[in-house]
Amino acid sequence: MRDALERGFYDDLLGIELTDGRGVMPREVATLVHTGSTVIVDAVTERCLAAGENIVLEGTFSWPGLGRRLLSDLAEADYQKLTILLCRSAERDHQGSCPELVAGLGDCSANHCR
Incomplete structure (x- = not known):
């Protein structure tokens, strides 16, 4: 966002005066x-799939149809193995404060995330 503002990408929008003045x-x-x-x-x-690279897809994947689309894209790109890591929803808050996860060190030493 900061970079886009510094480059002036949104100057036209930011210059609009709204009805509240x-x-x-x-x-x-x-x-x-x-x-x-x-x-x-x-x-x-899309580029990584086309190149056959190992990829990590991260997110909640809560949008309807997204899971099916991703699986279809992986199958079309001839991927053979898929690993899914889940964290139980009751411990979701823990993820944001877990030093191991925040630092990108992998597993949670508190054994909350699987």
Whole structure:
């Protein structure tokens, strides 16, 4: 977001005066940044699948149809092995505070995440 603002990507939007007399605030364009990042992730994933690279797909995968689409994409790219790591929802809050997970060291020493 900061980079996009510094490069002037949203200057046209930020210059619009709204009915309350104020301009659009930078955080109000965050949805555009999220949408843009999703497009980039999809493009990178597509390239990695086409190249047969090992990939890690991370997220909640809660959007309807996303799981089926990902499995279909992996099958079409002739991937043979899939590993799914899950964390139980009751311990989701733990993930954000687990030093091992936050530091990217792998397993949670508290044995909460599997």
